[in-house]
Amino acid sequence: MDWGYIQNVLPLYGKAAWLTLRTGAAGILLAAIVGLLCAAASHWRVPVLRRITSAYVEISRNTPLLIQLFFIYYGLPKIGIRTRPEACGILGLAFLGGGYMAEAFRSGIEAVDRIQEESALSLGLTRLQTFLHVILPQAAAISAPAFMANVVFLMKETSVFSAVSLMDLMFTAKDQIGLYYRTAENLFLLVGAYLLILLPLSMLGSVWERRLRYAGFGT
Amino acid sequence: MSDVVLSISHLTKRFDQQTILEDLSLDVREGEVVVIVGSSGCGKSTLLRCINALEEIQGGEIRLRGEPIRHNSKNLPEMRRKIGMVFQNYELFPHLTVLDNIMLSPVRAQKRSREETRTEALTLLDRVGLKEKAGSYPRQLSGGQKQRVAIVRALIMHPEILLFDEVTAALDPEMVREVLDVIVSLADQGKTMLIVTHEMSFARAVADRIILLEDRRILEENTPEQFFTSPKTEQAEKFLQSFEFKRKKES
Ligand SMILES: Nc1ncnc2c1ncn2[C@@H]1O[C@H](COP(=O)(O)OP(=O)(O)O)[C@@H](O)[C@H]1O
Ligand SMILES: [Mg+2]
Numbered sequence: 001m002d003w004g005y006i007q008n009v010l011p012l013y014g015k016a017a018w019l020t021l022r023t024g025a026a027g028i029l030l031a032a033i034v035g036l037l038c039a040a041a042s043h044w045r046v047p048v049l050r051r052i053t054s055a056y057v058e059i060s061r062n063t064p065l066l067i068q069l070f071f072i073y074y075g076l077p078k079i080g081i082r083t084r085p086e087a088c089g090i091l092g093l094a095f096l097g098g099g100y101m102a103e104a105f106r107s108g109i110e111a112v113d114r115i116q117e118e119s120a121l122s123l124g125l126t127r128l129q130t131f132l133h134v135i136l137p138q139a140a141a142i143s144a145p146a147f148m149a150n151v152v153f154l155m156k157e158t159s160v161f162s163a164v165s166l167m168d169l170m171f172t173a174k175d176q177i178g179l180y181y182r183t184a185e186n187l188f189l190l191v192g193a194y195l196l197i198l199l200p201l202s203m204l205g206s207v208w209e210r211r212l213r214y215a216g217f218g219t
Numbered sequence: 220m221s222d223v224v225l226s227i228s229h230l231t232k233r234f235d236q237q238t239i240l241e242d243l244s245l246d247v248r249e250g251e252v253v254v255i256v257g258s259s260g261c262g263k264s265t266l267l268r269c270i271n272a273l274e275e276i277q278g279g280e281i282r283l284r285g286e287p288i289r290h291n292s293k294n295l296p297e298m299r300r301k302i303g304m305v306f307q308n309y310e311l312f313p314h315l316t317v318l319d320n321i322m323l324s325p326v327r328a329q330k331r332s333r334e335e336t337r338t339e340a341l342t343l344l345d346r347v348g349l350k351e352k353a354g355s356y357p358r359q360l361s362g363g364q365k366q367r368v369a370i371v372r373a374l375i376m377h378p379e380i381l382l383f384d385e386v387t388a389a390l391d392p393e394m395v396r397e398v399l400d401v402i403v404s405l406a407d408q409g410k411t412m413l414i415v416t417h418e419m420s421f422a423r424a425v426a427d428r429i430i431l432l433e434d435r436r437i438l439e440e441n442t443p444e445q446f447f448t449s450p451k452t453e454q455a456e457k458f459l460q461s462f463e464f465k466r467k468k469e470s
Binding site for chain 2: 116118119122125126129133137138141
């Protein structure tokens with residue numbers, strides 16, 4: 001292991017890790033919003049939207065991210081929609097993650113007793129107020145473990161971003177190995193960087209999960 | 220004769236092909252306490268749920284102070300604010316404290332000020348002996364306490380009518396009393412109420428009128444005194460007998 005070399009490329013990895021984090025976080029945030037909207041559409045049984053939503057969930061969860069990225073990056077320009085690599089990565093992640101998040105939220109919402117909703121409606125709250133103040137907070141607690149698992153999963157999925165020439169961690173490692181043949185050093189850095197990002201996320205997830213379990217709403 | 224608060228006329232309710240209520244009519248006047256009794260599964264809960272449009276109805280009409288309540292009407296939330304409902308299993312919101320449970324709807328739906336609502340909530344809680352529980356979560360309360368909170372949550376909306384659906388059925392026997400006492404005091408205050416219950420001595424004490432629901436319709440309507448001492452129908456007699464125990468003793 002050449003520590004001098006590692007020191008030299010460390011700033012490169014820092015930049016790449018920042019890119020991974022930035023695009024990952026943006027993509028995941030968008031995915032959560034998309035997922036929430038989808039879950040709301042299926043909860044309210046919005047006539048047409050509900051069909052579109054469930055089709056979207058199936059498509060997004062049953063196609064690989066790499067192919068979704070290719071579609072956005074190489075396919076969409078053919079119909080005049082051009083995206084920069086970073087936007088492409090974020091959109092791809094949001095498209096993939098939206099489906100997973102929709103399922104996480106949907107199962108949480110379904111786990112809230114229907115009579116809780118009726119109780120809120122009978123107090124004269126509107127359907128939106130009922131959703132925001134009564135159903136969603138309870139659903140969020142139930143969905144939290146699945147949500148955190150999705151966050152970690154989506155963060156890992158960012159490793160295919162290099163395919164649309166985003167200079168993320170994977171891109172940097174491949175680039176360095178190609179240029180200098182420093183395989184061991186670069187793999188070490190690559191794994192180290194991912195662990196540094198993902199381990200805290202996983203740990204945060206399990207702490208959160210445990211706290212929710214102890215808060216245990218119950219009845 | 221005082222004003223009619225709730226007017227149900229020719230109500231028909233079906234689930235799929237099964238008719239639960241048929242051509243049922245009932246008026247509740249201001250300040251009146253009407254108790255509904257009937258065997259399990261005869262449609263008592265369904266009737267209450269129709270009144271605040273938690274169930275769609277297939278025929279007839281329900282009016283509150285003359286205004287129709289319709290399942291699909293735009294002003295449904297507004298109508299529901301005038302109808303207080305207390306459920307068998309309390310249905311408090313587990314993620315909110317007692318105080319927030321009570322304040323949610325006045326603040327969000329009625330747009331009342333937080334200060335005024337909090338003051339009233341604490342006054343009402345005090346009246347049911349639960350002022351010190353304002354900051355507790357529902358899971359920290361006993362069943363009887365939860366049900367009293369649920370009653371306060373309905374009361375703070377100042378509803379035209381209160382609906383109670385077997386509100387002591389899920390309680391341990393020693394907690395039944397504390398909840399029923401609250402309802403009796405509401406009756407004394409002149410609140411208009413429609414109560415479904417299996418507690419016969421409570422029904423007798425609190426009711427101005429007793430209604431026996433059976434066979435999709437109102438089978439008997441009577442004063443509590445007459446209902447319990449000399450019911451008009453054979454079915455009422457049979458129903459009352461189901462609460463009694465007899466033993467053949469060898470002499
Ligand atoms: N959502 C529903 N779908 C189909 N049948 C129902 C539904 N809710 C209640 N029922 C039926 O309606 C009848 C009356 O129920 P309910 O009003 O709960 O009776 P009660 O409160 O008098 O015990 C029962 O036979 C019950 O099975
Ligand atoms: Mg019932």
